[in-house]
Amino acid sequence: MKLLLCFGTRPEAIKMAPIIHECKRRNISFKVCVTAQHREMLDQVLDFFEIQPDYDLNLMKAGQSLNSLSAAIFNKFDQVLELEQPDLLLVHGDTTTASMISQVAFHRQIKIGHVEAGLRTYNKSSPFPEEINRQIIGKIADFHFVPTINAKNNLLSEQVPLEQIILTGNSVVDALEWAGVKIERIGLPQEIHNIQTCLDPKKKLILITGHRRENFGKGLEEICEALLELSQNTDIELVFPMHLNPKVTSTVEKTLKDKPNIHLIAPVSYPSLLWLMKKSIFIISDSGGIQEEAPAFGKPVIVTRNVSERMEGVEAGFSFLTGTSKTKILKEANQIIGQPPNFEGKKNPYGDGKAAQRIVAFLASLARSSSNE
Numbered sequence: 150m151k152l153l154l155c156f157g158t159r160p161e162a163i164k165m166a167p168i169i170h171e172c173k174r175r176n177i178s179f180k181v182c183v184t185a186q187h188r189e190m191l192d193q194v195l196d197f198f199e200i201q202p203d204y205d206l207n208l209m210k211a212g213q214s215l216n217s218l219s220a221a222i223f224n225k226f227d228q229v230l231e232l233e234q235p236d237l238l239l240v241h242g243d244t245t246t247a248s249m250i251s252q253v254a255f256h257r258q259i260k261i262g263h264v265e266a267g268l269r270t271y272n273k274s275s276p277f278p279e280e281i282n283r284q285i286i287g288k289i290a291d292f293h294f295v296p297t298i299n300a301k302n303n304l305l306s307e308q309v310p311l312e313q314i315i316l317t318g319n320s321v322v323d324a325l326e327w328a329g330v331k332i333e334r335i336g337l338p339q340e341i342h343n344i345q346t347c348l349d350p351k352k353k354l355i356l357i358t359g360h361r362r363e364n365f366g367k368g369l370e371e372i373c374e375a376l377l378e379l380s381q382n383t384d385i386e387l388v389f390p391m392h393l394n395p396k397v398t399s400t401v402e403k404t405l406k407d408k409p410n411i412h413l414i415a416p417v418s419y420p421s422l423l424w425l426m427k428k429s430i431f432i433i434s435d436s437g438g439i440q441e442e443a444p445a446f447g448k449p450v451i452v453t454r455n456v457s458e459r460m461e462g463v464e465a466g467f468s469f470l471t472g473t474s475k476t477k478i479l480k481e482a483n484q485i486i487g488q489p490p491n492f493e494g495k496k497n498p499y500g501d502g503k504a505a506q507r508i509v510a511f512l513a514s515l516a517r518s519s520s521n522e
Contacts, residue, residue: 150236150237150512150515150516151178151180151233151234151235151236151237152172152177152178152179152180152235152236152237152239152512153179153180153181153182153229153233153235153237153238153239154168154169154179154180154181154182154238154239155181155182155183155184155226155238155239155240155246155247155250156183156184156240156241156244156246156247157183157184157185157186157187157191157208157222157244157245157246157247158186158187158190158191158244158246159187159190159191159193159194159419160242160244160437160438161241161242161244161246161247162183162191162194162195162198162200163194163198163321163324163419163438164241164242164264164265164319164320164321164324164438165239165241165264165320166194166198166200166320166324166327167320167323167324167327167504167505168239168264168320168505168508168509169181169198169200170198170327170505171505171506171508171509172509172512175509175513177509177512177513177516180203180204180233180235181200181201181202181203181204182202182203182204182205182206182226182229182250183195183202183204183205183206184206184208184222184225184226184246184250185205185206185207185208185209186208186209186218186244186245186246187209188207188209189393190393190416193418193419194419197328197331197418197419197420198324198327204229206221206222206225206226206229208221208222208225215245215278218245218249219245219248219249222245222246222249222250222253223249223252223253226249226250226253227253227257230253230254230257230259234259235259236259236260237259237260237261237262237292237512237515238250238251238254238259238260238261238262239261239262239264239512240261240262240263240264240286240290241263241264241265242264242265242279242283243265243268243276243279243280243282243283243286244279244282245278245282247263247282247286248281248282248285248286251263251285251286251289251290252285252289255289260291260292261286261289261290261291261292262290262291262292262293262294262508262512263286263287263290263292263293263294264294264320264508265294265295265296265300265319265320266283266286266287266290266293266294266295266300266304266314267287267293267295267296267297267299267300267301267303267304267314268283268296268300268303268437268458268459269283269284269300269303269458270456270457270458272456274363275363275454275455275456276361276362276363276437276454276458277361277362277363278362280458283458287304287307287309290313291313292313292315292511292515293309293313293314293315294315294317294504294507294508294511295314295315295316295317296317296318296319296499296500296504297316297318297319297461297498297499298316299460299461301314301316315507315508315511316507317500317504317507317508318499318500318501318502318503318504318507319441319499319500319504320500320504320505320508321438321441321442321499321500322441322445322497322499322500322501322502322504323500323502323503323504323505325423325442325445325502326502328419328420328423329423331420332420332423337420337424338418338420338421340417340418340421341420341421341424344388344414344417344421344424344425347412348386348388348412349386352383352384352385352386352410353384353385353386353430353486354385354386354387354388354425354428354429354430355379355385355386355387355388355429355430355431355432355433355482356387356388356425356426356429356431356432356433356434357376357387357388357389357390357432357433357434358389358390358392358432358433358434358435358436358439359372359389359392359397359401359434359435359453360392360394360397360435360436361435361453361454363454364435364453364454364473365396365397365400366396366400367473368453368472368473369396369397369400369401369473370400370404371473371474371475372433372453372473372475372478373400373401373403373404373405374404374475375475375478375479375482376389376404376405376411376433377404377405377408377411378475378479379478379479379482380405380408380409380410380411381410382410382486383410385410385430385486386410386411386412387410387411387412388412388414388425388429389401389405389411389412389413389414390414390415390416390417390422390425391413391414391415391416392416393416401413423442426439426442426443426446426448427446427448429448430448430485430486430489431448431449431450431451431482431485431489432448432449432450432451433450433451433453433478433482434450434451434452434453435452435453435454437457437458437459440452440457440459440462440467440468441459441462441497441499441500443462443467443468444462444465444467444492444495444496444497444498444499445497447492447493447495448467449466449467449468449469449485449489449490449492450462450467450468450469451468451469451471451478451481451482451485452468452469452470452471453471453472453473453478454470454472455470455472456470457470459499461498461499462498462499464498465495465498466490466492466495467492467495467498469481
């Protein structure tokens with residue numbers, strides 16, 4: 150069976166990396182194609198996880214629209230499929246890359262496996278455009294690797310046949326474990342030592358991230374106002390690795406630049422982000438990946454979104470939905486500072502570190518079935 154794994158962003162690369170390594174461990178033949186929807190941030194992860202793509206479409210352009218990116222993917226990726234003609238395409242999650250390459254493969258009647266399938270808010274505007282991307286892939290995928298029971302139930306309610314749904318857990322937990330072993334072997338990167346020089350070890354650390362399109366403008370402004378007020382507590386300090394999008398940096402710097410107890414820094418590498426999560430007392434973020442990773446460190450997350458496709462964390466008490474409301478963010482933040490939640494004995498609701506093993510075992514069974522036909 151000819152297997153092609155495709156992705157284009159840092160989060161996709163992190164979650165596909167354990168599958169790539171498991172394929173190598175089991176001597177399963179595959180090739181990797183990246184669109185480089187995110188260039189620099191993707192390259193950091195490829196380097197850390199020791200992944201060498203067979204095809205690099207290098208499609209990132211400054212300021213490009215979703216439509217221009219989509220058109221480029223349709224054109225360039227079709228050429229890859231013409232050359233490779235794989236039996237199965239493996240995609241991840243909800244990005245423009247995942248949605249577009251799935252449609253290109255569908256047009257060529259190539260089977261599609263969808264990793265991290267079944268996540269839903271059923272609100273087409275949140276997250277935008279990811280919610281519709283997921284639903285499109287869900288309609289055309291042949292195999293759905295779901296991380297949780299909730300995701301499985303979503304697909305069943307959409308009339309996806311049960312035999313096409315494989316419950317695996319989320320490979321982000323596998324990636325965390327792999328990263329932990331590597332960092333222990335090679336030591337902390339210099340980037341972390343640089344960050345440490347600007348931090349006060351006597352203060353409690355709060356990690357901030359933000360990049361969702363639906364929060365651009367007024368929403369992000371209100372988040373920044375909440376952070377500014379929160380920073381007036383002299384016992385804490387905030388670290389905000391800013392997303393490279395100018396719509397993020399301009400808004401954040403306008404309110405938070407050169408303010409006491411607030412460190413606005415460039416985007417950090419994956420191991421540095423893990424270190425910051427581990428050192429923080431809690432996280433304020435609109436990131437889906439952080440909602441999944443933080444429980445592994447026993448860290449609560451204030452989620453600056455009105456809805457989440459990852460309600461397992463909310464139900465388990467790890468995540469708190471506030472939207473962009475300054476009042477709600479401050480209420481939850483002060484509650485956590487005053488009375489930190491106790492997660493002792495609680496497991497990460499998103500996985501057990503064996504998702505890649507389950508996914509690749511299923512792929513191996515497909516290959517055996519194909520060879521016996």
